[in-house]
Amino acid sequence: MSKITINVVAARANVSKKTVSRVLNNEPNVSDKTRKKVTDIAEELGYKPNPLARGLASNQSFILGLLYDNPNTNYINNIQAGALQVCQDKDYHLLIHPCKASSDQLVNNVKELISHSRLDGLVLTPPLSDFPELIDFLLTSKTPFVRIGATENLNCSSAVVSNDEQTSYEMTQYLISLGHTAIGFVKGHPQHNSATERFQGFQRALKTANIKLHEKWLQQGDYTFDSGEHCARQILTMNEKPSAIFCSNDYMAAGVLKVANQLEISVPHQLSVTGFDDAPISRYIWPTISTIQQPVEAMARQATSLLIEKLKIPDGEETTVVLESQLIKRESSAPPFKRISR
């Protein structure tokens, strides 16, 4: 069906190939009249430029790579959806590339990927966004890239980030405003800088409110359900328990909920639990988990747009865009249990 090439459009419009090409690429030096004529005829014929030919001639591939190493399928799915939207819109392809951050072959893998698939640019997601070796390589090889959720070296590339520290601060403030002063915390995966940010926001809120952080209620998780379970078992079997536990993500919060249930600690009556990410599980579990929603899809959209812009203006400025997260109050948080005392 589609044997419509640039040649037939040119012939029909009585202009040269090059003029059609100019119109297609929005180049200057075409009279408005010619431009319109070509546009109309292209439209009428349903002409679509062949990306392969285009790429071959201009040494581009119109393929963007999306790199990730993230166990959280929900996060990745949202990222993909956002990136895909922009790609479709701007006639780029998106190559999904899962990889292992822990592998010492990471940089080599990516190098191979770029050269082999002729990628025009890369979108990095956490924790890859803050991987020094990878960043270094991309910088020295002059591969265009943008980073999502990066926290370090923000001026070395464009980036789209959320304000985890601040939202974490607000979540903690919320717990404090409910009356909690004995608050535990389950940290996220040490390789993810979000884990640090979230913890820092928590610390800052405690300091501001003059509340002491009990080391014993501070546990190191790794963003998995199992780690949440494990940490909760540590905290909730102590004699002196906190009245609230702030978990660095929802899976860990779900793990805490499970342990609370097993230990017959009623949530939120005897214990408040909060999460982060607004993962589906936060709505499916009972009680539903108070959490924080990041605009993940919007972040991916922004990042992809930035990347494509950068491809067009290679020496443009590096931008950092901050998108705001949002606190979602659900059933797992409430004022602390008051012992009927005296």
Next chain:
Amino acid sequence: MSKITINVVAARANVSKKTVSRVLNNEPNVSDKTRKKVTDIAEELGYKPNPLARGLASNQSFILGLLYDNPNTNYINNIQAGALQVCQDKDYHLLIHPCKASSDQLVNNVKELISHSRLDGLVLTPPLSDFPELIDFLLTSKTPFVRIGATENLNCSSAVVSNDEQTSYEMTQYLISLGHTAIGFVKGHPQHNSATERFQGFQRALKTANIKLHEKWLQQGDYTFDSGEHCARQILTMNEKPSAIFCSNDYMAAGVLKVANQLEISVPHQLSVTGFDDAPISRYIWPTISTIQQPVEAMARQATSLLIEKLKIPDGEETTVVLESQLIKRESSAPPFKRISR
């Protein structure tokens, strides 16, 4: 860095371009000696053929499309992972394409996608695998495709399927073997043929065991958590309740669990609940859900391999591969509650 084209390889090997090309594509009519020489030199130079040039010349794109419309991010992620593995292995690209099965523009969308992105072939996932209009279009336009989880018209294309009906039968048998005779059922999304298969397996097991299916305990869900909740509320507020509920997927089972909890019906003590799919939530919720695990990733791998083979031998036979699912017993199923009577 990579200015190594077929020309430099040819020059270095003292042969023509075409000979190099032949070696690369594993074509016959090259002496072993020449073949080895070329292979070695290509290796040494780290030569990688430019897919764009290759595609342009041979009218292929080496891009496969993965079509889906599925709310289940976990399923899609596994499918993607499997398809990706094979694509990387065989030097294909995978273009992820979410779409709306409900849209009357579906066929047009896909048509546009294929022509615009020059896709070589398509992998279809449920419920798209059984969409007559789409299948018809692909067939008449001679677009190569394979289907995952198709149930209809199995000889019109290669397909990779699982034995949902049989596994559903076995799950039901398992419930019966525990002693359940009053068993409710929550159906899946009517647009997914898996929903029918799962229900049929259930029916067959009941019939085999001579157990009557109570219409009132049969509810129509749509594979979402919310629908599970809704159906459970119907069933569990009746005077006469079943002692087990078989849900067509895990999200709905989780919804049932939530309602049971609210109604203070203890699972599995007073009520057994089973799911389907082995979604993460089946392990994260309490009690953990007895379910069925499909080899989703392996299915995607198979399907992608079949597609690539078909691309090479366009008139080869259409194959149907069946992969076995597996019953996973967890905490949500147990023998029925015996009233301490008389």
Next chain:
DNA sequence: GTGAAAGCGCTAACAG
């Protein structure tokens, strides 16, 4: 403003 010629890196079709 526009066009002609050359070529991106590869494969197809044919010739030897």
Next chain:
DNA sequence: CTGTTAGCGCTTTCAC
């Protein structure tokens, strides 16, 4: 078994 000659459909260069 191997090489030659033409392109694939587009962009680039440079001329007009």
